[in-house]
Amino acid sequence: MSPYKAHGSDGYGPIFFQHYCPIIGQDICKAIRDISVIEDLNITVDHFITLSRTWDEHALALVVPPSVVQVTKVVGLSSLKELWENVPPSWNAFRDPCGDHWEGIVCNNTRVISICLITLSSIGLKGKLSGDIQQLSELQTLDLSSNKELTGSLPEAIGRLSKLTNLILVGCNFIGKIPDSIGSLSNLIFLSLNSNSFSGPIPSSIGNLSKLYWLDLAENKLTGSLPVSNGTRPGLDMLHNCKHFHFGRNQLSGAIPPQLLHANMTVIHMLLDNNKLTGSIPSTIGLVNKMEVIRLDWNSFSGFVPSNITNLTRVTDLLFSNNQLTGPMPDLTEMSGLNYLDMSNNSFETSDVPSWFTTLSSLTTLIMEATQIQGDVPDTLFSLPQLQKVVLKKNRLSGILDIGDSRSSQLRVVDLQNNNISSYTQRPKNSDVQLILVGNPVCSDTVTTQRYCILPQQSNVSYSTPKNCAPVCDSNKxxxxxxxxxxxxxxxxxxxxxxxxxxxxxxxxxxxxxxxxxxxxxxxxxxxxxxxxxxxxxxxxxxxxxxxxxxxxxxxxxxxxxxxxxxxxxxxxxxxxxxxxxxxxxxxxxxxxxxQSVPGSRKILSMTAIIAIAVVGAAVLLVPLCIVTIICCRKKRSIKTVDPDNTFAASWMSPGSTTSTLPLAGSRVFPLEEIKKMTNYFSEANVIGSGTYGKVYRGTLTNGQLVAVKRAEQGSPQGDLEFKTEVELLSRVHHKNLVRLFGFCLEKGELILIYEYVPNGTLKESLSGKSGIRLDWRRRIKVGLGAARGLAYLHELASPPIIHRDIKSNNLLLDEHLNAKVSDFGLSKPLLDVGKGHITTEVKGTMGYLDPEYYMSQKLNEKSDVYSFGVLMLELVTGKAPIDRGRYIVREVRNAIDRTQDLYGLDEFLDPSIGLGSELKGFEKYVDFSLSCVEESGVDRPSMGEVVKQFEEILQMAGLNPYSDSTTSSGAFGHGNSRHLYGDESLYGYSGQLPR
The missing domain is CATH 3.30.70.1440 (Multidrug efflux transporter AcrB pore domain)
Incomplete structure (x- = not known):
């Protein structure tokens, strides 16, 4: 018997591991130990070591029993399992990924050929993608989409998966450069890396992927130019079979190389919107005659629009808006298939209303804001059969407007504000069209009550799939x-x-x-x-x-x-x-x-459905694929017990039970003993903040993640109701600009909330200098935009809408990249009756931020938050508290403003650390919009959705991409102490309930 075999054992013994583990690696040794069923080999150990090092399964299969071939599979998967949290339960329960049916692993002839892990952003896979993925040599599909806690860089070893056809990493949090080795995946058909944080240039090696059909790198932080081939290196111009170029919402710069576009291209969707691209649009664009969607909007393109763009007769969506295009407006008569046309905010030569407007019979949407067109608007324009929306504002249109009796039955909006239209011919048939003529002579009479002379309120789309019944569902069903x-x-x-x-x-x-x-x-x-x-x-x-x-x-x-x-x-x-x-x-x-059903008898869903989807998807692309998929999702957390004597916990428990049903998905009930351990038994050394509610402690979960533990003091004025409100609201709303709630505890009379740990503290701390973080002009706009997006989500996307009711700088947190997170929802109120538009409730909030209309009427609505946010906007630029030494910031700014001077004459009010006057691009627009948010009457204030749009425009004026999260917390930011959720509120004046 071999000296390396354990006596009386089918596996290798201690001597083998002692001598050879340092040579062949601990991963292989661990795999051999785990299998422990290796049979006698007809090869030497040295030969086995050599073969193992090459990871050549085909060679191993010739001389090694099948159980040894299993080594390569187990090593690769075990490495991933060790690096990832929340893998499926079966990954822990079975040793053989194929024979014992690891969830998400589909095998063919005992080889692992596909892993597709789709979990969820708040509870999904955590960790990094190991370079050991290369050991899965038969892998054809890798889909890790929607794992927002998968981070780290994409390993160079990914390029060794020579059989990979689908690489889909949508909506994760990968960072760093896209490795050049990705160009070695010669069989790749789908490459979807969108919605991550990849940075650096687009690898030119992608040009080697001759089979590529779908290329999506959008919504990242990619920089540099679009790479093209130059004789020694490949480029995107070599992707003759690729139909989808999706590069929007990045930071790409430079011109579009003319070489990129040529007659051999088969691209149908070219999306380059929201970048920093410059130069002229190359005339070679007219050669790619299969294109259907072109988005070049929100860049800095200049020069003329190529006249041969009219060759693109298949185009349905053409967006060139928000650039610096000049010259004559192109004649698009030949592009009869256009549905959506937007060329707004360019510097075209002044011209009469183009006659070709009325020839585009398929047009649904015409948006030509600020394009220097003049003259009368032809009534035949409104007769286009599919027309739904016309926006021609900020031009030089004049004369009498007549929409006509034969207008399209689908027409809903005609926006011609800020032109020179002298009158409007009203017709009964057009009463259902939203017509906007504000800023025209026809509306010069200030007492006019005509509907078209009043800016309409922005309204949300009311559609949701109708249901024929309204059963009462328990728990969060x-x-x-x-x-x-x-x-x-x-x-x-x-x-x-x-x-x-x-x-x-x-x-x-x-x-x-x-x-x-x-x-x-x-x-x-x-x-x-x-x-x-x-x-x-x-x-x-x-x-x-x-x-x-x-x-x-x-x-x-x-x-x-x-x-x-x-x-x-x-x-x-x-x-x-x-x-x-x-x-x-x-x-x-x-x-x-x-x-999951018992392995081998999956009753709820057979894996054949997944294989069918993959095969059909391959058939569509005319490529013989065999794509399969899996899912790894977080283990369902067990329900913990709560104190049944708690006055409101009963609403979260089943009748006659002491088990919490949880108010909504996303929150965990923590045992008190576990919280004591994570805070070192509420050690004073772990206290990171305090307020009227109680103390906040730094804690550490069992997986090493830092959290902030907010513990109420007995008799706290912020009691049961506010605790319950915060848990219920934060358990059902999820947005990157809202603080995340991990869970809570109700044991033994305790009211404890466990939040994500936000490292850079409150905005108040940064403005006061307490944190050591310097916020210049652009960073302050970025902070304001993040807060606005969080509030807009609560107002416009939460169902029912949620009114925060306590917006202030002390409730705005800054993460490691200085992105804003709205916190403290104890005073929040859901707007249950949306049709009513408000709720009547006891006045609560913080003095200085409080909406005076709400204070007087007790009627609360979304515009109450807008007022508080407007005060916050002024605080952002002044660095001063809303009420400072008896002076109210809103009144002081209104009285001091002088629009004839630079910076409106507000120099003395500005926080010195904000920057020099020449650097404050967009400042005047910022001040005007801030003051519109603090109008006395709510109807005169914008919605939070409009606030977001204005912030995005101001951020662009300041030279930043509003869709990028590129702000970091290093360098000029300084280095403060550890941050926390709630500082000492006594430092900042009154907070909490107002006297009635």
């Missing part, structure tokens, strides 16, 4: 369209170039719902119904909506079903109706998995 209570799989569908603008037209959404259900049914995925809601056209012209997918015949999905639905959406197997255009999907949290 939701009623499906067929009236079954369950836990839906939820996420955000984003359409980058929809062909329509009438967001109130339910026909579009019905078509989308029907198409989704048809796709799910065709692959036998157990879906009961789907629901759409929160329809929103973002400032970037992206159409966003919430999608809920409900389980069939059960109240919850298992992991395999979630994996299948997610993969179907992430790898573009699902094809939306033509009106919606290119899309992507990111998933939200799903914590209520059904138990």
């Amino acid at each position: 939701v009623s499906s369209l067929s009236c079954h209570c369950g836990y839906p799989y939820t996420g955000i569908l984003v359409f980058r170039a929809p062909k329509f603008s009438d967001l109130e037209n339910v026909t579009y959404y019905k078509d989308l719902e029907n198409t989704l259900m048809t796709s799910f049914k065709s692959y036998k995925i157990p879906v009961d119904s789907v629901s759409l809601s929160n329809i929103n056209r973002a400032p970037s012209n992206y159409l966003e909506m919430t999608l809920q997918v409900f389980p069939l015949d059960h109240d919850r999905f298992n992991r395999t079903a979630i994996s299948t639905v997610g993969f179907m959406l992430s790898n573009q197997t699902f094809k939306p109706p033509p009106d919606f255009g290119p899309f992507y999907f990111t998933a939200n949290g799903y914590t209520t998995f059904a138990e």
Whole structure:
């Protein structure tokens, strides 16, 4: 018997490991130990070592029993399992990924060929992608989408997965450069790295991927130019078979190389919006005659629009807005298929209204704001059969406006504000059209009551999938369209170039719902119904909506079903109706998995559905693929006990039970003993803040993650109701600009909240100099934009809408990149009756920030938050508290403002650390908008959605991309002490309930 074999054992013994583990590596040794069933080999140990080092499974298979071939599979997967948290339970329960059916692992001839891990942003996979992934040599599909806690860089070793066809990492948090080795994946068809934090240039090696069909690098922090080949290196111009170039929302710069675009290209979607691209649009664009969607908006392109762009007769969406284009406006007569046209905010030569406007018979949307057109508006324009929206504001249009009797039945909006129109011919048939003529001579009479002379209030899209019943669902279940209570799989569908603008037209959404259900049914995925809601056209012209997918015949999905639905959406197997255009999907949290069926008898969903989706997706691309997928999701947290004597905990418990049902998904009930351990038994050394509520402690979870533990003192004025409010609201709202709640504790009379640890403290601390962080002008705008986005989410996307009621600098936290997070929801109120528009409630808030209209009337609505936010905006630039030595900041600024001077004459009010006057680009716009937020009457204030848009424009004026999170906390920021959620509120004046 070999001296390396253990006596009486089928496996290798201690001597083997002692001598050879340092040579072959601990991973291989661990795998051999775990298997411990290796048979006698007809090769020497040295030969085995050599073969193992090459990781050549095919060679090993010739001389080594199948159980040894298993080594290479286990090593790669074990490495991932060791680096990742929240892997599926079966990964811990079985040793053989194939024979024992590890969840998410699909094998072919005993080799692991595909891993597709789709979990959820708040509870999903945590960790990094190991270079040991290269050991899975048969891997064809890798999908790690919607794992927002997967971070780190993409390893160079990814380039050794020579059989990879699908690499999908949408919506994670990967950082660093995209490795050049990705150009070695010669079989790659789908490359989706969008919605991460990748930085650096686009690797020119991607040009080697001759089979590439889908290239999506959007919504990252990529810089540099678009790479093209030069004889010694490849470039994007070599991707002749690629149909999708998605590069929007990055920081790309330089000109579009003329060489990039040529007649051999088959690109149909070219999305370069929201970058820093400059130079002229190359005339070679007219050679790519298969293009259907072109987005070059929100860049700095200059020069003329190439005249041969009219060769692109298949284009349906053309967006050139917000650039610096000059010369004559192009004649687009030949582009008869145009649905959506936006060339706003350029510097074209002054011209009469183009005659070709009226020839575009397919047009739904015409947006030509500030394009120097003049003359009369032809009434025939409004007769285009599919026309829905016309925006021609800030031009030189004149004469009499007549929409005509033969206008399109789909026309909903005509916005001609700030022109020279002298009169309007009213016709009864046009009463349902929203006409805006503010800023025209026709509205010069200040006492006019005509509807078209009043700016309309921005309204949210009211559509949500109708239900025929309203059953009362227990816990956090939701009623499906067929009236079954369950836990839906939820996420955000984003359409980058929809062909329509009438967001109130339910026909579009019905078509989308029907198409989704048809796709799910065709692959036998157990879906009961789907629901759409929160329809929103973002400032970037992206159409966003919430999608809920409900389980069939059960109240919850298992992991395999979630994996299948997610993969179907992430790898573009699902094809939306033509009106919606290119899309992507990111998933939200799903914590209520059904138990997986016994291996080999998956009753809820067979893995064949996943394989079918992959195969059909490959067939669409005419490529013989065999793509498979898996899902790794967080273990469902067990429900902890709560104190049944607590006065409000009973509302979270089942009748006659002491077990909490949890107010909503996303929060965990922590045992008091566990909290004591994480805070070292509430050690004073761990105190990081205090206030009227109690103390805040630094804590450490068992996985090493830092948290902030907020413990109420007995008799605190912020008691049970505010505690309950905060838990319930933060458990159901999730946004990067809202502080995250991990959980709470109710044991033994304690009221404890566990939040994410936000390292750079409150905005108040930074403005006061306490934190040591310096905020210059651009960083302050960035902070304001983040806070505005968080509030806009509460007002416009939460259902029902939520009014924060205590917006102030002490409730605004700054993370490690100085991104803002809104906190402290103890005073928040849901607007349950949206139709009523307000709620009548006891006045609470903080003096100085409080809306005077709410204080007088006790009627609370979203505009109350807008007022508080306006005060915060003034505090951001002055660094002064709202009430300072008896002086009210709003009144002081209003009295001092002089619009004839630079910086409106407010130099003495500015915080000295904000920067020099010449650096404060957009300051005047900022001040004007701040004052509009603090108007006495709520109807005169903007919505938070409008606030976000204004902040984005100001940020661009200041030279930053509003869709980038590039602000960091190093260098000039300084180094403060450890930060915390709640500082000593006594330092900042009164906080809490106001006297009545």
